[in-house]
Amino acid sequence: MPFLYETHMHTCQGSACGRATGREQARVYRDAGYTGIIITDHFFGGNTAVDRRLPWEERIDLFWRGYEEAKEEGDRIGLDVFFGLEQNIHFDEYLIYGLTKEYMKAHPEMEHWNRRSQLEEVHKAGGCVIQAHPFRMRDYMDRIRLGLHFCDGIEVANAGNDQMDDARAWRYGREKGLLMTAGSDNHCGANWPLYGVVLEKRLTNIEDYVKIIMKKSSVQLHIPEGRLEFADPPVIDERHKALMLDEQEREHPAEKEWIE
Ligand SMILES: [Zn+2]
Numbered sequence: 424m425p426f427l428y429e430t431h432m433h434t435c436q437g438s439a440c441g442r443a444t445g446r447e448q449a450r451v452y453r454d455a456g457y458t459g460i461i462i463t464d465h466f467f468g469g470n471t472a473v474d475r476r477l478p479w480e481e482r483i484d485l486f487w488r489g490y491e492e493a494k495e496e497g498d499r500i501g502l503d504v505f506f507g508l509e510q511n512i513h514f515d516e517y518l519i520y521g522l523t524k525e526y527m528k529a530h531p532e533m534e535h536w537n538r539r540s541q542l543e544e545v546h547k548a549g550g551c552v553i554q555a556h557p558f559r560m561r562d563y564m565d566r567i568r569l570g571l572h573f574c575d576g577i578e579v580a581n582a583g584n585d586q587m588d589d590a591r592a593w594r595y596g597r598e599k600g601l602l603m604t605a606g607s608d609n610h611c612g613a614n615w616p617l618y619g620v621v622l623e624k625r626l627t628n629i630e631d632y633v634k635i636i637m638k639k640s641s642v643q644l645h646i647p648e649g650r651l652e653f654a655d656p657p658v659i660d661e662r663h664k665a666l667m668l669d670e671q672e673r674e675h676p677a678e679k680e681w682i683e
């Protein structure tokens with residue numbers, strides 16, 4: 424029997440752009456038949472709801488609130504709820520799974536990790552890193568940055584992306600042999616398309632999910648039919664041209680656009 428999970432979603436307690444509480448989100452996913460969800464609020468490099476002037480430990484307590492409320496509700500209604508986070512480096516964003524609250528409280532330097540230390544330190548802590556929606560381009564961003572060397576896989580399908588972004592990500596992921604996941608990036612509860620991953624075994628904790636990612640086991644995607652194809656002929660203007668980050672995190676033109 425397969426088990427359906429959300430891998431990328433937000434609450435208004437942790438994310439400034441969140442429109443639904445952890446409790447509301449848990450109910451939406453239980454009603455939609457999901458086995459579980461991973462809450463990935465915007466961390467302090469991104470659009471966090473937490474006041475950056477507060478002392479570190481208090482910030483971590485506040486950041487965990489959306490997850491904790493969702494978990495409490497999930498325990499009550501029969502939905503598994505796990506913790507993750509989404510960090511923004513330079514408009515390239517990373518979903519991080521497997522960190523505990525105790526770890527985060529003990530590591531205030533994590534707020535300033537670059538991409539390389541993020542990957543190394545998260546691995547040391549027993550977690551994993553997925554680049555979220557790598558080909559997304561939005562008004563608030565300047566360029567697309569591909570962190571090939573700084574992740575354990577990519578989020579190939581994201582319900583908040585233009586379809587073209589996902590179609591490009593799939594071609595990029597296939598070429599580079601990357602593990603690929605899907606998520607909804609749901610900020611608002613109901614009335615949002617729900618994506619996710621389908622797993623053969625039920626997760627007992629977030630470490631089980633980290634193991635699947637680190638083993639590079641291919642993951643079945645819960646996405647609309649045809650989502651990874653180009654709906655319209657892709658138009659790549661200057662801003663949609665991808666930058667590749669080298670191992671020193673320097674930017675270079677990618678020299679291809681993954682539209683074939
Ligand atoms: Zn957001």
Ligand SMILES: [Zn+2]
Binds near residue numbers: 431432433509608
């Ligand atoms: Zn997100």
